[in-house]
Amino acid sequence: MVTQRTLIKNLAAATDGPVSVSGWVDTVRDQKKVQFVVLRDESGAVQLVNPRLTDDDGATIANELSDAISGLAQGTFLTATGELKHDERVKLGGVEIKLEGLEIAGAANPETPIADDTGVDKRMDWRFLDLRQPKNNLIFRVQTTLEHAWRTYWVENDFVELHTPKLMASASESKAELFEVDYFEGKAYLSQSPQFFKQMAQPAGFGKIFEVGPAFRADPSFTSRHATEFTSVDSEISWIDSHEDVMKLHEELIVAGFQAVKDKHGAEIEAAFGVEVVVPTTPFPRIPLAEAKRIVAERGYEVPRHDDDMDPEGERQIAAYVKETFGHEFVFLTDYASSIRPFYHMRHADDPSLTNSYDLIFNGVEISTGAQREHRVDVLIEQAKQKGLDPEELDFYLDFFRYGVPPHGGFGMGLSRVLMLMLHLSNIRETTYLFRGPTRLLP
Numbered sequence: 001m002v003t004q005r006t007l008i009k010n011l012a013a014a015t016d017g018p019v020s021v022s023g024w025v026d027t028v029r030d031q032k033k034v035q036f037v038v039l040r041d042e043s044g045a046v047q048l049v050n051p052r053l054t055d056d057d058g059a060t061i062a063n064e065l066s067d068a069i070s071g072l073a074q075g076t077f078l079t080a081t082g083e084l085k086h087d088e089r090v091k092l093g094g095v096e097i098k099l100e101g102l103e104i105a106g107a108a109n110p111e112t113p114i115a116d117d118t119g120v121d122k123r124m125d126w127r128f129l130d131l132r133q134p135k136n137n138l139i140f141r142v143q144t145t146l147e148h149a150w151r152t153y154w155v156e157n158d159f160v161e162l163h164t165p166k167l168m169a170s171a172s173e174s175k176a177e178l179f180e181v182d183y184f185e186g187k188a189y190l191s192q193s194p195q196f197f198k199q200m201a202q203p204a205g206f207g208k209i210f211e212v213g214p215a216f217r218a219d220p221s222f223t224s225r226h227a228t229e230f231t232s233v234d235s236e237i238s239w240i241d242s243h244e245d246v247m248k249l250h251e252e253l254i255v256a257g258f259q260a261v262k263d264k265h266g267a268e269i270e271a272a273f274g275v276e277v278v279v280p281t282t283p284f285p286r287i288p289l290a291e292a293k294r295i296v297a298e299r300g301y302e303v304p305r306h307d308d309d310m311d312p313e314g315e316r317q318i319a320a321y322v323k324e325t326f327g328h329e330f331v332f333l334t335d336y337a338s339s340i341r342p343f344y345h346m347r348h349a350d351d352p353s354l355t356n357s358y359d360l361i362f363n364g365v366e367i368s369t370g371a372q373r374e375h376r377v378d379v380l381i382e383q384a385k386q387k388g389l390d391p392e393e394l395d396f397y398l399d400f401f402r403y404g405v406p407p408h409g410g411f412g413m414g415l416s417r418v419l420m421l422m423l424h425l426s427n428i429r430e431t432t433y434l435f436r437g438p439t440r441l442l443p
């Protein structure tokens with residue numbers, strides 16, 4: 001009796017003989033003389049085979065096993081036992097299992113609600129079925145490797161991991177994108193970013209910190225890169241001279257993450273998505289925003305003037321320029337105007353209309369914002385007032401700067417956006433385990 005489950009990816013290296021595998025039914029080919037089942041688990045797929053019994057006249061004799069196979073619906077979870085046999089003629093992994101028994105753990109409904117060509121919204125309704133696709137499984141193994149590599153980098157470099165609260169008394173980014181919730185007799189807000197509390201770790205004397213956690217934005221838009229809840233990857237460091245030090249940290253982290261993903265999954269990613277993971281060279285190109293706009297205009301695209309920001313098409317254009325000119329997939333756009341940056345960004349000493357800040361663009365889309373923070377409390381209060389904020393409401397935050405604080409800065413980065421752009425996928429829904437948007441709270 002075989003009781004020990006073998007993962008399908010380990011069958012090729014296992015010796016022929018009794019074996020047990022567990023997974024779900026991918027396909028059944030119920031032929032007259034022989035039945036085939038392709039069984040899939042989290043590590044791969046294997047062919048199970050059951051030659052039908054025949055009588056002396058060649059007629060098939062039904063038995064319990066063949067009946068069970070005939071009745072299998074796609075998606076059924078089961079444990080199969082049998083004899084493992086290596087056979088290089090078998091296309092799927094060069095092994096097959098001659099079935100001796102099946103134990104059904106969870107039968108599937110025979111009608112599958114989604115197919116390969118189902119649109120993204122319907123697939124999200126049935127996300128647990130959608131995630132059975134090997135490609136989707138790979139996305140989340142890549143995510144695991146990426147986060148692990150980042151965490152390793154932080155730990156090896158003496159960063160402290162934080163978990164800041166997600167229930168807040170005020171907004172930290174824009175008041176327009178704020179979720180309000182009932183909180184006993186009053187109101188609370190869902191955290192849009194760990195911004196204030198990751199900064200608090202600097203006067204707390206922690207030096208270098210990181211957090212990977214949820215962030216919430218009441219953003220009503222239906223774009224391919226916005227969610228109402230996303231995983232924010234944040235880091236904040238003391239004793240910087242300018243945002244240049246933050247960009248240096250940022251690019252080292254990106255390199256560590258991409259190297260780990262390339263080493264572990266490069267070949268699988270190439271096979272599944274047709275994409276080569278490129279470990280970027282450092283330093284990444286850095287272009288001040290004003291210059292980026294000039295470059296984009298020269299390419300024939302005029303960024304709309306209604307604000308001082310770069311729009312999505314401008315980001316695509318500057319990324320194309322950087323790719324052509326430097327062969328690089330990343331670019332730091334620096335020195336954003338104070339008018340479009342939050343009050344907590346430090347401004348240039350010689351030109352207060354500009355900030356010590358940047359956006360990181362990867363394959364044409366913003367994945368991150370970073371900055372040196374204003375740590376001089378009088379200047380900070382002045383900047384808050386200029387943005388129409390009431391310093392009294394921010395008093396708890398301003399206190400962080402009243403009892404001694406080092407110069408500091410950091411960044412926030414959207415995890416699903418990084419994955420989307422790394423794998424050349426067109427929608428953040430594909431790289432978010434369970435997407436949340438204006439019309440989606442289920443599953």
Ligand code: AMO
Binds near residue numbers: 173
């Ligand atoms: P920002 O608001 O630019 O900066 O957000 C940082 C990064 O978070 C991701 N992101 C989103 N991802 C999915 N859906 C959304 N609605 C969404 N909003 C933001 C993006 C973005 O680049 N506190 C600052 C960061 C800092 O200065 O440290 C902040 O939150 O990838």
